[in-house]
Amino acid sequence: MSEFNTLVLYCRAGFEKECAAEISTRLSVMGIYGYPRFETGQAYVIFHCQQPGGATDAIQRLRFRDLIFTRQWFAALPLFEQLPADDRITPILASAGSLPVASELVAEVVDTTEGRELQSFARKFGSALSQALRRESILLERKRRADWRLHMLVLDGRTLWLGAAPIGNSSPWSMGILRLKFPQQAPSRSTLKLEEAWRYFIPAQRQDELLGGGLRAVDLGAAPGGWTWQLVKQNMFVIAVDNGPMSPDLMESGQVEHRREDAFTFVPPKPVDWMVCDIVDKPARVTELVLHWAENGWCRHAIFNLKLPMKQRFAETESCLGYLRDSLANAGIGFRLQARQLYHDREEITCWLSLEP
Ligand SMILES: C[S@@+](CC[C@H](N)C(=O)[O-])C[C@H]1O[C@@H](n2cnc3c(N)ncnc32)[C@H](O)[C@@H]1O
Structure with missing residues (x-):
């Protein structure tokens, strides 16, 4: 995996400040410095590392389970912006060569009302991108296992983050969310x-x-x-x-x-x-x-x-x-x-x- 500088971290909407403070604190102890960027309520935080490869280093050395406010994370390529609506895949493939070989691509959105409206687009585009990445041998054939999982966070139809997380050091659940069915007999939602x-x-x-x-x-x-x-x-x-x-x-x-x-x-x-x-x-x-x-x-x-x-x-x-x-x-x-x-x-x-x- 090449030298990535950016971490994308998902959190509960309204807890961006805590997510940012926590990642900054934990990484500085490890000698990885940088700065977080976020807007309150957007349900994710971007952490830019100063050192080249800081994000690649961080996501392998810092234990995901030591983070309280991060639901999911990945080390990302630079933000894809203004992707052409008629062919989003070509510009993505042009810089996808630095991604590690991975077993799957998870298409995600942010956990906000606005974000969830993009879910169906993200799913469809994720499946098209997966096929293209498979042709490039960045994604392995189905059922073959790798140490990495690719993540795509769709912000709108033309803007997205793409990157990778180690399967053994990230959340196994899409968007880092474990969805549970409320048992009707239980006395409270708690x-x-x-x-x-x-x-x-x-x-x-x-x-x-x-x-x-x-x-x-x-x-x-x-x-x-x-x-x-x-x-x-x-x-x-x-x-x-x-x-x-x-x-x-x-x-x-x-x-x-x-x-x-x-x-x-x-x-x-x-x-x-x-x-x-x-x-x-x-x-x-x-x-x-x-x-x-x-x-x-x-x-x-x-x-x-x-x-x-x-x-x-x-x-x-x-x-x-x-x-x-x-x-x-x-x-x-x-x-x-x-x-x-x-x-x-x-x-x-x-x-x-x-x-x-
Ligand atoms: C959030 S509710 C608990 C909900 C519960 N876990 C459930 O799943 O149904 C908090 C409870 O703590 C109780 N409580 C608050 N202070 C208490 C105390 N000093 N001793 C005992 N119970 C207390 C309240 O009466 C309230 O029922």
Whole structure:
């Protein structure tokens, strides 16, 4: 793969500033410098690296899973602008020689109302471009595997970004979005956050071991029960802590004990496998609560949401997660911590703390 200077990063619309601050911070630690460009609400960020090949270097060395606010990324050729409407493919092929050999081309749009209107055009054009790239041997024949996937981000009928991402260091989902069907029996739409968190954080080969078979869980801030519903669906026994009412249907499962208590002072009768927490409160307070559970050995895993304030959202995330990491390390507690702004998250991020050795 040749020396690319530009990274294209997708994010939730409105979180461009956080996405830009995060990529700039992470890359500068690695000695890769540059500047981000974005407009608020456009749902993507462009990061221009100063060094030649900075983007190629970044996308291979920085772990995608260490980024919270980036849904998907790729290292890009310079922007294609003013493509002729009667033949867009020829000018693209003229500079496509520097792309790595790849197994597929994903045609994408930005996740905004305007962007989604281009979806059908992007799909059709993506299929025509794929055929042309296959003839040039840049795309392999179907079913042959390569280490790279090509991405095309269509901004309008004449403007697009084209580039590549390593399959092992990017999101497997188109536009970085895991689409889930809302289960009609679930008591709230929040249920999708926990389902997405498990699907994103827990590798497929560990799902049975970490979720299956009669485990025990505590759900802090559980009402009306969307997260508890997911825990029950995994056959877990759940203590649901909330002053608010739980869904009566869920209570009929016989697997849920409802405690009308304050989650910040609640003490579990015995340690559990999972603690989950979706309380709307200051992120620092929720972080302290999670730390308290970890220090007391009350759970093996925790999934928790940090609701972000309107301003300084990246700084707040860094401060809370940095504090949690430092406190656990100082206490000699082994852990793994991952965080991500999930597709089903709004003004919040979701974190997975694993306390297993
Ligand atoms: C976003 S809702 C949780 C939704 C839930 N995860 C679901 O899927 O249905 C937040 C809940 O936290 C509860 N809550 C807020 N502060 C609490 C506290 N100190 N102790 C217990 N519950 C609390 C609220 O009553 C509310 O039901």
